[in-house]
Amino acid sequence: MIRILVLLASLLVAGCAVSQPASAPAPVPSAPASPERPRNVILMIADGFGPASATLGAAAKGAPLAFDSLLVGSVETSATDSRVTDSAAGATAYACGLKTYNGAIGMDADRQPCRTVLEAAEARGMATGLVATSRITHATPASFAAHVALRAEEAEIASQLAASDVDVLFGGGRTFFADLLGPMAEAAWHVATDRAGFDALDRLPAAALLADDHLAYEIDRDETAQPSLAEMTTRALDLLAASSDARANGFFLMIEGSRVDHAGHGNDPAAHLGDILAYDAAVAAALAWAAADGATLVVSTADHETGGMTLGRDGVYQWDPAPLLATTASHDVILSRAEAASDPAEVVxxxxxxxxxxxxxxDALRAAQATPAAFRLLVRDLQSVPAGVAWTTSGHTAVDVGLYAFGPGAALFHGRMGNDAVGQALFEVLGL
Known part of the structure; x- marks a missing residue:
């Protein structure tokens, strides 16, 4: 509350309106179901990660994903206005324990603000954090700590996040905070805007705004410029656990592997795979931390599936991740390089x-050089067809997504659950 008042005052004075792939460590053994209440909760969301994504990731890794042994059920993902949800409605269901309309950020179906599990945790004195590889103002992280009618209101979301009592904000979206960095510093935020600043963060509240837009796909990431999702996860856990609030009352942390979804939208199988494995490494880090702690619940799921990816296509009973592992750049980077190249075919x-x-x-690539949409389709098929991968949409689907749980309170998460029921279980397991 003090931080909110300080930030509001400073904004008024300033005249501002507030309105790729690497193998993860070995999986943590599955813990027996426990009725105990956890001290801490880590909620992990792989945006756009469907059942085929899990199969793809394990096959490419050549070993089970870190969370494969922790599968406890599935999640039905519909919104109130559509059987196919968007990330805003899906994340709000997890955050508030209720279903709502597509586009809603922390709002119920009547467009009234709903209290989130993060806000309830803060009210009880817990430390809290949000980590994402998207803009931190994007739908999933925003739904846990902001309240707007439509997800596109990212400038307002940034203002609300900056004025919130969240202790950790790690992700992209620096552009939306340009006018807020000074007031945030006056409100005691420790803000990093590059890799060196992130590495130096040692106190809360801490914000790492590491890109103007989203962070890079894992396949494109320059490790000297941006930390991995696993690195952000570990830093967030260490900072939160060391805080006085967490020592007294525990913490709630939401971590999103955001760009699994973006690659699904782009039908980019190599970028999708790279971010799946990056998410897997982050889950492995969280599980290892939780296993050592003994009082931390880890729940992993997705808000929806994206892309309608199939493993096997055109009636051919074969598929192989090897062509995807040979790829060294996302479609975005390939297109950017090809646009100015003397020979776009050689770039591809x-x-x-x-x-x-x-x-x-x-010849087809050269002919499509000036037509980005056609060029992307050619690149997609040059990757996907040899791998035996196909896509049914550039949007979301309504397929159920996996539900994984480890640690005290894991027994509350089981079977086929609605996304709102998962959110209600998060409140229940913390006694909020």
């Missing part, structure tokens, strides 16, 4: 790790 060949392009592909 090198990025996909091919000795030669299929017959006719080079």
């Amino acid at each position: 060949r090198l990025a996909l790790g091919l000795d030669v392009l299929p017959e006719g592909a080079a």
Whole structure:
């Protein structure tokens, strides 16, 4: 509350209105179901991660994903106005324990603010945090600590996050905080805007705004410029656990592997895989931390599936992740390089790790150089067809997503649950 008042005052004075892939450590053994109440809760959300994503990740890794042994059920993901949810309605269901309309950020179906599990945790004196590889103002993280009618209101979301009592904010979205950095500093925030600043963060409240927009896909990430999701997870856990609030009352932390979803929207199988494995590494880090702590519940799920990816296509009973592992850049980076290249076909060949392009592909790529949508489709098929991967949509689907749980209170998460029921269980397990 003190931070909120200080920030509001400073904003008024200032005249501002407040309105790729790497193998993860070995999986943590599954804990027996326990009726005990956890001291801490880590909620992990792999945005856009469906059942096929789990199969793809494990096959490419050559070993189970860190959370495979912790599968306890599935989640039905519908919104109130559609059987196909968006991230805003899906995340609000987890945050508030109720279903709402697509686009809602911390709002119920009547467009009234709903109290989130993070806000309830803060009211009880717990430390809290939000970590994402998207803009931190994007739908999923925003739904836990902001309240707006439509997810596009990101400038307002930034103002609400800056004025909140959240202790950790790690992600992208620096552009929306340009006019808020000074007031945040006056309100005692420790703000990092680059890798060096992130590495130096040692006190709360801490904000790491590490890109103007989203953080890079894992396949494109420069580790000297941006930390991995696993690194942000570990830093957030260490900072929260050391705080006086957490020592007295525990903490609630939401971590999102955001860009699994973006790659699904782009039908970009290599970028999708890279961020799946990055999320897997982050879950492994959280599980290892929780296992050592003994009083921490880890819940992992997704808000929805994206892309309608299938493993097997065109009636051929084969698929193989190897072509995706040979790829060294996302579609976004390939397109950016190709736009200015003298030979876009050579850019694609090198990025996909091919000795030669299929017959006719080079001419097709050169012809489509000035047409980004057509060029992307060609790159998609040059990757997906050899891998035996297909896509049914550039949007979301209504398929159920996996539900995974480890630690005290895991018994509350089981079977087929609605996304609102998962949110209600989060309140219940913390006694909020």
